[in-house]
Amino acid sequence: MTQIEAARIGIITKEMEEAAKGEEASPEYIRQMIAEGKAVIPNNRNRKARLVAIGKGLRTKVNASIGTSSDIIDASAEVEKALAAEGAGADTLMELSVGGDLDSIRKEVLSATSLSVGSVPLYQAFKEAIERYHDPNKLTEELLFDVLERQCADGISFMAVHCGINRLTIERLNRQGYRYGGLVSRGGSYMVGWMIKNNRENPLYERFDRVVEILKKYDCVLSLGNGLRAGAVHDSLDRAQVQELLINCELANIGQEMGCQMMCEGPGHLPLDDIEANVKLQKRMSGDAPFYVLGPLTTDLAAGYDHISAAIGAAEAARYGADLICYVTPAEHLALPNKDDVVEGVRAARVAAHVGDMVKLGRKGRDMAMSKARRDLKWDEQYSLGLFGERASEIRATRAPEDSDTCTMCGSFCALDNVNVHFRESLKAGGKA
Numbered sequence: 001m002t003q004i005e006a007a008r009i010g011i012i013t014k015e016m017e018e019a020a021k022g023e024e025a026s027p028e029y030i031r032q033m034i035a036e037g038k039a040v041i042p043n044n045r046n047r048k049a050r051l052v053a054i055g056k057g058l059r060t061k062v063n064a065s066i067g068t069s070s071d072i073i074d075a076s077a078e079v080e081k082a083l084a085a086e087g088a089g090a091d092t093l094m095e096l097s098v099g100g101d102l103d104s105i106r107k108e109v110l111s112a113t114s115l116s117v118g119s120v121p122l123y124q125a126f127k128e129a130i131e132r133y134h135d136p137n138k139l140t141e142e143l144l145f146d147v148l149e150r151q152c153a154d155g156i157s158f159m160a161v162h163c164g165i166n167r168l169t170i171e172r173l174n175r176q177g178y179r180y181g182g183l184v185s186r187g188g189s190y191m192v193g194w195m196i197k198n199n200r201e202n203p204l205y206e207r208f209d210r211v212v213e214i215l216k217k218y219d220c221v222l223s224l225g226n227g228l229r230a231g232a233v234h235d236s237l238d239r240a241q242v243q244e245l246l247i248n249c250e251l252a253n254i255g256q257e258m259g260c261q262m263m264c265e266g267p268g269h270l271p272l273d274d275i276e277a278n279v280k281l282q283k284r285m286s287g288d289a290p291f292y293v294l295g296p297l298t299t300d301l302a303a304g305y306d307h308i309s310a311a312i313g314a315a316e317a318a319r320y321g322a323d324l325i326c327y328v329t330p331a332e333h334l335a336l337p338n339k340d341d342v343v344e345g346v347r348a349a350r351v352a353a354h355v356g357d358m359v360k361l362g363r364k365g366r367d368m369a370m371s372k373a374r375r376d377l378k379w380d381e382q383y384s385l386g387l388f389g390e391r392a393s394e395i396r397a398t399r400a401p402e403d404s405d406t407c408t409m410c411g412s413f414c415a416l417d418n419v420n421v422h423f424r425e426s427l428k429a430g431g432k433a
């Protein structure tokens with residue numbers, strides 16, 4: 001029985017209980033959200049992972065993606081990045097290797113990390129088609145479904161599958177006739193090429209029931225991939241992307257009916273003023289299925305600092321209801337991220353998730369406690385309340401002040417130390433903390 005099947009008949013599973021531990025929500029609330037298709041728990045019967053629930057009323061989660069490229073193939077570096085992402089506070093991991101022995105790299109990463117791990121099976125399917133037939137367009141349906149099964153059997157907990165690219169989506173793209181940023185999804189672009197070359201419907205759409213049955217067998221979450229996502233802010237919410245989103249929302253509901261946990265993927269690149277519409281469109285059309293956004297990047301000009309451009313978009317997306325945000329690293333658009341890039345990316349996304357949750361979930365208590373600790377110059381309390389206490393403490397220690405109450409930013413001119421003492425005393429006298 002999958003999580004959604006159990007939830008629908010009133011069963012609180014041990015997975016729901018475990019996921020509730022990291023939330024200000026009860027296992028019963030999580031059960032109810034899963035039953036209604038508004039939350040998921042990335043899970044796999046074949047692998048024990050640290051479980052989180054993703055969805056309505058729950059803390060916004062952060063995903064870190066790692067994986068080899070065709071140029072840089074080093075499995076041990078990917079394992080190091082996976083561990084760095086986990087250490088920096090990622091909630092889930094995607095293993096997106098396209099270079100080297102993919103089965104072996106996936107197994108190494110799965111055994112190293114305790115996080116739930118996701119994948120994009122089209123990468124491996126097209127890579128194996130190239131290796132076997134020297135042509136990605138010779139990918140067979142059997143090979144494609146075999147890859148899905150193989151990755152699930154290894155312990156993948158959520159899978160981005162590009163089911164929503166169908167003939168209608170491609171027709172819409174053709175009629176539109178332009179795209180500033182082209183197609184930026186690796187799996188999506190290969191699938192579009194395969195469909196045009198073979199003049200065939202996408203097997204992942206045509207045989208959606210088969211996709212669902214494979215993932216259900218392992219209680220894996222089916223994340224409907226955003227193959228036509230905007231890769232440039234000027235393509236945001238174009239007709240081709242909205243067409244795919246519409247199909248994905250429809251498929252999300254069909255998959256839920258079939259007893260599979262479902263999630264939709266979103267963009268990509270979005271200007272700040274399109275984010276609210278995008279999130280609301282997905283939520284409305286899918287009946288509040290969990291929404292997984294990739295960034296979104298809010299400008300195309302920030303290469304080198306794209307983790308910041310994406311964190312701005314992620315905070316806005318989370319505020320309006322996005323449930324899982326994929327980090328972006330400083331290496332985005334430039335190179336395969338290294339371990340330091342991964343850590344920076346996770347940290348930036350965690351700030352964004354928290355900022356979004358302050359509004360989405362009204363979680364402002366920790367910030368209020370931090371304000372008081374700052375006002376009262378209680379440094380240890382600040383370190384324990386902050387998202388990155390260790391880093392904060394390190395920075396202050398590298399430039400230690402003469403007066404240990406203050407910091408070297410203002411030193412003896414410390415406003416809090418000099419003036420607020422009196423202010424604080426008068427507040428206390430007035431009975432306020």
Ligand code: SF4
Pocket residue numbers: 406407408409410411413414415416417
């Ligand atoms: S020295 Fe300046 S920056 Fe540092 S705690 Fe005091 S007021 Fe804040």
